[in-house]
Amino acid sequence: MWNEHFGIGVVEFMAAGIIPIAHNSGGPKLDIVVPGSGFLASTAEQYSDHMIRVLDMSEEELEEIRRRGREHVMETFSDETFRTIFIEKCVNELDMDLRWIEEFGGEEGDGDSLEEHD
Secondary structure (H helix, E strand, O other): OOOOOOOHHHHHHHHOOOOOEEEOOHHHHHHHOOOOOOEEEOOHHHHHHHHHHHHOOOHHHHHHHHHHHHHHHHHHHOHHHHHHHHHHHHHHHHHHHHHHHHHHOOOOOOOOOHHHHO
């Protein structure tokens, strides 16, 4: 898919051990397919070159790319990573709200809403 905003399909098949040959745009280019975990292509010639390269690889080379892909996906897109980042962002947002309340004197129940001051 061209210019896919994220690339969940690519993430899922990397997690399953399939070596990606994805379009060199969008999510796959930005943060999914990293060096050594698969291939990116923009033209039909690049796609065919990568396919031939994969077909010519030894079982050891294929397994190494599969391992790197699974490792990258599990480190970057796992539930644990999502939870950690989500909680960190929530805590940071709450901390900013608390600092705003301290700075501007708004208190719970005084009719002052944080949304009114954004």
